[in-house]
Amino acid sequence: MKVGYTTGVFDLFHIGHLNILNKAKAMCDKLIVAVTTDELMMKYKKREPIVPFVERCEIVKNIKCVDVVIAQETLDKFEVWNKLKFDFLFVGDDWHKSPEWEKRQKQFEEVGVRVIYFPYTKGTSSTLINEILLERRKSLSESIV
Template identity: 60%
Template sequence: MKKIGYTTGVFDLFHIGHLNVLKRAKLECDYLIVGVSTDELCMEAKNKKPIIPFQERMEIVEAIKFVDEVVPQVNYDKEEAWNNLKFDKMFVGDDWKGTDKWNKIEEDFKKLNVEIHYFSYTAHTSSTKLREILEKI
């Protein structure tokens, strides 16, 4: 049976950390769906508009050979995403592991036979660090 994987992100200022997450996720599933956060969701959640517009971020992620499908992420409701996409595995950065929010999501998804797979965060490169450098220029 085909294993469907799902991960999400802003993917602003696309960098090697983003590529590594997508590459590693694809190794764990047969079909990888990636949710790209809308500009509105970023503003609502982080009060920051991405530097790269939503449509361009979607195109960048679609061009990655490890990605089979790209969908807009309009909210953080993971159960709603599962209802729409029916994935078997969800990939998340390990900076969320052990948090109350993700412990609850793990518990809820266990009932749906969805495995949460945590990947280590790329500490040396992040869009936040790149943004800080750009703002100094």
Template identity: 55%
Template sequence: MKKYKVGYTTGVYDMFHIGHLNILKKAKEQCEYLIVGVTTDELVSYKNKKAIIPHEERMAIVESIKFVDQVVSQESMDKMAAWDKYKFDVMFVGSDWKGTDKWNEFERQFGKVGVDIVYFPYTQGTSSTKLRNVLDKIMKNDDSSSGVK
């Protein structure tokens, strides 16, 4: 039997990569039912950027992953509001957030309602930011070789 009944995790899932797959697989290994919040295009602005893949397409990609039981739109960064709605007993998140003021506060809030936070190791070497940087370099090279500025 799995340790948790309902798990919850969120992400932008732009340019889906192995790090995304790893967190979903590891989360599903620990819970019977996994709910995944996919950040809306409007909310992606918290990362000071725009998603390359539109929200509906990112939802469809995540929904097709066999480890995912339910996909929902993440329209707010308020994790307690998500808990009020979905009543999960564990939240999964990447270890890059551990120890931050924001997640220390989430730990305090979730502790009051009996929700655990499980941090998974960040996948070194792969991130949507790195993929975006490579694409930006390619686009700049294409623009400069074609005379486009």
């Protein structure tokens, strides 16, 4: 059985998230998805997600291609591999060729893990959705005043 692993905040769940999860599941028998905790997001992105952790987990858990949902409490994916022993690591292509990921990829290759880079869905992201919502809220409040 081939096990795949991916992580994400999955805030304001959108088609890009679904595309990545479906592509990942097509390459493995069991897909483990780690949802980033609110605390970890605050630590590395310096902001809280809009949708609380428990709700984001529930959303991801109910996607049919996802087999297991766990909490992502560390950015160290190799530490997680030591516990889960997955065969594939699925990440966004924004990490591809970065010095940090080239080092990580070699580390994973040494233990037989294939790192697969998926392109992001053009034109959609949680950040973009949030910016649009904030702009609309601002326009609405200005028109009320």
